Amino acid sequence: xxxxxxLKLPQTLDEMCDPRTMALIVYDMQIGILxxxxxxxxxxxxxxxxxxxxxxxxxxxxxxRYMTLPKEVAxxxxxxxxxxxxxxxxxxxxxxxxxxxxxxxxxxxxxxALPTEAVFDRITMSAFEGTPMNIALRDCGIVSVAVLGVAxxxxxxxxxxxxxxxxxxPIVVTDAxxxxxxxxxxxxxESLRFAGDAVMTDTTTISRLLRRPx
Numbered sequence: 001x002x003x004x005x006x007l008k009l010p011q012t013l014d015e016m017c018d019p020r021t022m023a024l025i026v027y028d029m030q031i032g033i034l035x036x037x038x039x040x041x042x043x044x045x046x047x048x049x050x051x052x053x054x055x056x057x058x059x060x061x062x063x064x065r066y067m068t069l070p071k072e073v074a075x076x077x078x079x080x081x082x083x084x085x086x087x088x089x090x091x092x093x094x095x096x097x098x099x100x101x102x103x104x105x106x107x108x109x110x111x112x113a114l115p116t117e118a119v120f121d122r123i124t125m126s127a128f129e130g131t132p133m134n135i136a137l138r139d140c141g142i143v144s145v146a147v148l149g150v151a152x153x154x155x156x157x158x159x160x161x162x163x164x165x166x167x168x169x170p171i172v173v174t175d176a177x178x179x180x181x182x183x184x185x186x187x188x189x190e191s192l193r194f195a196g197d198a199v200m201t202d203t204t205t206i207s208r209l210l211r212r213p214x
Contacts, residue, residue: 013201016144016169017209023060023142025127026051027149027156029111030065032097032104036180037150043178046203047148048111050176053210060140061117064127065105066155068098078123125155126162134166144169144199146206150178157188164197171199173206 002009010016029047034040054061069078071094082094098105100121113119120131127147128134137145145168147160156177163170172192179185192198 010144010169013171013199013205014209016171016199017206019058019060021141021143022171023062023137023140023145024051024054025133025145025147025149025159026061026063026111027127027147027159028064028066028151029108029149030098030104031106031108032102033066033150034108034178035104037178038182040178043150043176044108044110046173046176049203049207050146050148050173050210051111053207054146055114057210057212059210060142061113062127062133062136063107063113063117063119064131064133064149065107065119065121066098067100067105067121067123068096069123070096070099125158127155127159128162128166137168142168144171146171146173146201148173148176150180151185152177152179153181153184153188157192160192160198161195164195169199170197171201171206173203174200175202 001015002011016022026047034044037043051061071079071091079091079094083091086094088094107113118136120133122129122131124130145163147156147170149156160170160172174189193200
């Protein structure tokens, strides 16, 4: 740990994994999204391992869920995104697949949020946009955030970039981040590595650090 101008500057993953200053963001582990991931069972297993390690280590855990609005109240960006994702050319044909009461919207049954954990819903890609995430983390004195879930190339990359812009140290658990398009996901990882804001790790490494005696 380095010190500068009255600040502590964590340099290693070991130093960043402090339950007083690090939290876990579990991104969109929803039934309807995991169905679209080719290696879904592997991602589920890795995410569960990291979350359980964080719970055992006393870390704060925050879940996010992606939500689609009824098309009658969706705006321009929401309608255009839905049309692009569903490959249709008319707003009239949009299906609101992730509305709040739909089965696909719910977190997977293998990984329910505990009563001691938070679940934030969003209609954006970044977990920090339009949610209480930033104020909740700030209020807890969080410095670094470990991010995992799905999908890397769609929502996790903008979440990691947004976290860095807000002054957090983002940690990407690469083998616990699922993707709908593996090539696009690899490009996202390469871009994040090049930018240098994020720390990359894997399930085994971070789980060991989260479980260690404090």
